[in-house]
Amino acid sequence: MMTSDADSLATAALQRAIRVHDLSQARAFYGGLLGCREAPLDIREARGLFFDFFGARLAVQLAEAPSEAAPEAALDVCLSLPQWRNLAQRLMASGLRFEVPPHCQHEGHADEHWTMFIRDPSGNALAISAREPVTPRWH
Incomplete structure (x- = not known):
């Protein structure tokens, strides 16, 4: 079966x-x-692992050299707010050090969202956020 470019x-x-x-x-x-x-x-993938990373497939491969790990770009994921809160509580309870602790940005505004920023043991950056669906308000 052929797949389209899309x-x-x-x-x-x-x-x-x-x-x-x-x-x-x-x-x-x-x-x-x-x-x-x-x-x-x-x-065939004996030098790595695969995870369901909140709906995306994450390939985790062993670096050949220390310089190969921890790219500058962060893995971004957007969760539902209940999922995000549950994960934030679990991470805080674990004692994990946050680059940016869990918090709400732009509270009360249309672009309100929750975010936290962490690193894995190899230094890979993860930006984890949540956004509630915006309900239009008519005045």
Whole structure:
């Protein structure tokens, strides 16, 4: 079956890849702490892990050299507000150090959203946010 360019782009948008220094630490962080379900490992991909990263497929690969891990771009994810609050509470209870602690930005305005910024054990940045659907107000 052939796929259209639009299908390929949609699939590519749902895939992310990062490099880490230690696969055991990555499994404990993404699977244990963040609660992401680990996907079965294909034997051809023996140097990495796959997770369902809040609806996107996350490929976690072992870095060949320390300089290969921790790119500058952050993994961005937008959760429902109840999901975000639950995760924020779990991360705070774990003692994880936040780059930017959980908070609400632009409270009471149309662009109100909740955000937090963390790093995994290899230094990869994660920006985790939530936004409630905006209900139009008629005056």
